[in-house]
Each structure stands twice: as structure tokens, then as C-alpha cells.
Amino acid sequence: EADIYQTPRYLVIGTGKKITLECSQTMGHDKMYWYQQDPGMELHLIHYSYGVNSTEKGDLSSESTVSRIRTEHFPLTLESARPSHTSQYLCASSDDGYGYTFGSGTRLTVV
Amino acid sequence: AQSVTQLGSHVSVSEGALVLLRCNYSSSVPPYLFWYVQYPNQGLQLLLKYTSAATLVKGINGFEAEFKKSETSFHLTKPSAHMSDAAEYFCAVSDFNTDKLIFGTGTRLQVFP
Numbered sequence: 431e432a433d434i435y436q437t438p439r440y441l442v443i444g445t446g447k448k449i450t451l452e453c454s455q456t457m458g459h460d461k462m463y464w465y466q467q468d469p470g471m472e473l474h475l476i477h478y479s480y481g482v483n484s485t486e487k488g489d490l491s492s493e494s495t496v497s498r499i500r501t502e503h504f505p506l507t508l509e510s511a512r513p514s515h516t517s518q519y520l521c522a523s524s525d526d527g528y529g530y531t532f533g534s535g536t537r538l539t540v541v
Numbered sequence: 542a543q544s545v546t547q548l549g550s551h552v553s554v555s556e557g558a559l560v561l562l563r564c565n566y567s568s569s570v571p572p573y574l575f576w577y578v579q580y581p582n583q584g585l586q587l588l589l590k591y592t593s594a595a596t597l598v599k600g601i602n603g604f605e606a607e608f609k610k611s612e613t614s615f616h617l618t619k620p621s622a623h624m625s626d627a628a629e630y631f632c633a634v635s636d637f638n639t640d641k642l643i644f645g646t647g648t649r650l651q652v653f654p
Contacts, residue, residue, distance in 0.1 A: 436584075461640060471550075471579075471629050471647040478641065520584050528592065529575050529635075530642055532584035 433457045436521050436533035443511055443540055451506045451536045453521035462504040463530065464488070464496060465520040473520070479504055511540045543568040543634045547645035555653050560604075560619040562648050564632030567613065573635035574615045575642065576606055580628045588630075591615060602626070627652045 434455040443449055455462065464477040475488030479498040493515070494508050504523075508515055518537045522530040548563040566572055573592050577585040589600025596608040606617045617630060632645040 463641075471649070473631070473644045473647075475641065522585075524640065524642075526640060528573070529587050529590050530585075532577075532586070534584045535582070537582065 434521060434523055434531050434533040436519075436536050438536060439534060440537050441539070443538070445510075445512055445540055447511050449508050449511055449538070451519055451521075451538070453504045453506070453533060454502050455504075455523045455531070455533075456502065457523060457525070457531065458501065459523035459525050459531075460501065461524045461526070462498070463522045463524070464494075464504070464506050465522065466490060466492065467518045467520055467535075477506065511538075513540045516540050543572060543636050543643055545574075545632045545634050545643060545645040547630075547632050547648050549648055550646065551649045551651065553651040553653060554622045556624055557621050560617070560622045560626065560650065562617040562630050562632075562650065564606075564615045564617065564645060565613050566615060566632075566634050568634060570637060574606075574608065575633040575635070576600065576604070576615075576617050577631045577633065577644075578602075578628050579631065579647075585631060588617070622650075622652045624652050624654065626650060 437452045460481045462479045465473045474490035476492040477496040479485045520535045521533040524530045544567045546565045575590045576588040579585045589598045591608045599605045604619045633642040
């Protein structure tokens with residue numbers, strides 16, 4: 431049974447729309463992460479958070495934004511979706527260096 | 542800074558054959574190392590992890606990996622491949638300064654009947 435949940439699993443949306451990808455975890459982890467994964471498989475860290483009200487940009491520049499108002503919730507928002515945002519987005523959480531737990535991902539298609 | 546290199550973006554084996562997926566790491570301190578598996582349209586699932594205890598680590602689904610400091614390697618093996626093992630596999634090292642995982646570029650395993 432998954433302890434980290436991402437919704438929606440699949441999303442097809444038109445250019446210019448605002449979208450929010452949801453990520454919630456029930457493990458009480460302070461650290462949470464968002465990765466973007468393109469069809470070539472490689473994972474790119476785009477945002478991370480080490481606790482409530484703490485967010486940082488990752489290694490790959492992204493037009494998305496995140497917030498961390500509650501420990502269990504780490505949503506990602508795109509104010510104006512573009513076809514270049516088409517990708518899979520993976521959320522993860524961790525308990526200090528012993529590995530991440532990943533959600534099932536959201537596959538986003540912008541048409 | 543820590544890093545991992547996965548040799549071979551694609552590996553193909555026959556069902557029943559040995560699976561060997563290669564991972565080499567670079568780290569100035571004893572690393573924590575991980576292998577993850579990703580099935581189609583899924584997130585990543587932890588297969589196994591090395592955290593400075595036994596050098597031979599057993600994971601789920603019959604996989605294991607051996608930490609070899611002299612070779613800076615953490616290769617993933619399975620004695621006999623199943624069709625269900627077809628997936629993408631990622632090696633990762635933990636960055637002690639940031640607690641972030643640094644992932645390799647992944648290896649796609651294909652299993653033929």
C-alpha cells in the first residue's frame with residue numbers, strides 16, 4: 431500500500447491552462463522532492479523541501495512552483511502550461527539519507 | 542561531490558540467464574548506495590540499499606548487490622531473469638551534505654523468452 435500519493439495519474443490539458451499536481455505522504459517525512467522524467471528515463475530534480483515553509487529549486491530549471499504549508503502536502507503548480515512541460519512528474523519523500531519513497535507519478539501532456 | 546555512473550543504457554538477457562547491471566560511484570566518504578526499479582508508468586521502487594553494514598545486500602525479487610570499495614562499484618545481479626524483471630533500473634548515491642539522492646541515468650532491462 432502506497433504511503434505517498436500523487437494525483438492525477440494522467441492529465442491532458444490545453445496550452446495556457448493553470449494546473450496543480452498533488453503530492454501527499456502519510457509517513458511524517460520532513461523532506462520532499464519533485465522530479466521531472468522525460469522519455470529518455472533520466473531523472474531531473476526540479477524542487478525540494480526540507481520542511482514546512484521551506485522550498486528550494488533543484489538542479490533543473492523549471493517554470494513550475496511549489497509550496498509546503500503542511501508537512502504531508504507538497505503540490506506543484508504550473509501557472510500556464512506549454513507543450514514543453516509534457517513529461518512525467520515524480521514526487522518523493524525521505525527520512526534522512528536512507529532512501530526515498532516515490533509516488534506513482536503524474537504523466538502530463540500539454541496539447 | 543558524489544556521483545554514479547551506470548554502464549549500458551540497455552541490457553538484454555534471455556529468460557533464465559544471469560542479470561548484471563553495472564553501477565560505479567564516486568564519493569570522498571563511505572557512501573550510502575541504492576538501487577531502484579521502475580516499471581512502465583510507475584514511480585520508482587526501492588530494490589535494495591547499502592548503508593555501511595554487510596557488503597552483500599539482498600533485496601526484493603531475488604536481486605542482490607555487492608559493495609566493492611576497491612572497485613568503487615555496486616553492481617546489481619540476479620541469478621535467473623524472469624520476464625517480469627523487464628523494467629528500468631536506477632542506481633543512486635546519497636549526498637551527505639544535502640541528503641539528496643544523486644541518480645544514474647538508468648539502465649533498461651529487456652528479458653527475452
